[in-house]
Amino acid sequence: IRPELAKAVRPDCIIATGRSDYPNQVNNVLCFPYIFRGALDCGATKITEAMKLACVRQIADLAKADISEEVASAYAGKELTFGPDYLIPTPFDSRLILKIAPAVAKAAAESGVATRPIADMEAYKETLSRFVYQTGMLMRPVINAAKALPDAQKRVAYADGEDERALRAAQMAIDDKIAQPILIGRPAVIAARIAKAGLRMQLGKDVEVCNPEDDPRFRQYWERYHQLMKRDGATPEVAKAAVRRSNT
Structure with a gap:
């Protein structure tokens, strides 16, 4: 049954297909690579039901999470918020490996099938992130330093x-x-x-x-801008407009 025909009969129906040109694409690429990644990294002797369920739960959680900028750019113009037309994450969401592989490895250890249980899961996640984000090596020290600062x-x-x-x-x-x-x-x-x-x-x-349109510092900023730029022809009105227009 084509989705549009089903919708014509029951507008409230929820549909998933194997096609990329319809919402909720059911695609093995969502799970198989990351189940295998987690299983291999912990030396699992087999894939258990608990490992499969761990994968499914992570996929479900990711569907409810905010989409990444990467996904938003790839699917520009589409409303990707949790609902009838977005129950399954997109196949190219790079967060899938970061969510599924650790969950699968943890489930394998708890199931007793991991020959090399991963003791430090946070370190494992960081290792995976280096495969996904090329800037990870550069930005990780900055992010860790930021997390260590007081909230203020x-x-x-x-x-x-x-x-x-x-x-x-x-x-x-x-x-x-x-x-x-x-x-x-x-x-x-x-x-x-x-x-x-x-x-x-x-x-x-x-x-x-x-x-910027209602900030007590606005006068201070445009006066300073005027002082710096008045020799280049910037009048007070031009200075006000420039400060209002450019937030940087």
Whole structure:
């Protein structure tokens, strides 16, 4: 039955197919490579039901998680938020290996089939991340240093706070406890785009918002800009417009 025909009869039906041109593609690439990765790394003698269930649970959790910037870019224009048309993650989500392989290895150890149980799971996850993210080796020390700082010192300002890419980066910073984001932009616009992207951050709680159109520092900034640029023809009005337009 073609999905559109099923939807015509039951608009509320939930459909999964093996085709990439319809939502909820059922694809072996979602699980097989990562089950094998986890099984091989712990020396599992066989694939148990517990290992399969661990894989399924991670796939289900990932479907409910915020999509990564990588996936958002690859599927631009598509609404990828958990619901009837997004119950299964996309096959090319690089987080699959980071979620499934460790869970499978852990389940293998608990099932008694791992000949080389992985003692340090965090170190194992970090090793896997180096296969996925080429910048991992460079950024890992920076991220670890950021996590070690007191919360009051972990603040990062996102100049393009209304941009979806910046919002996704801010959500990741919150989830990984890397930093307390400061979003520069209009609160109403930011709130609307957070909702549209299906993100979980709450303004005023998880993130601080700096509205350049209503900020007590605005006068200080445009006066300083005017002082620096007036010899190049920048009038006070030009200075105000420049500071209002460019958040950086």
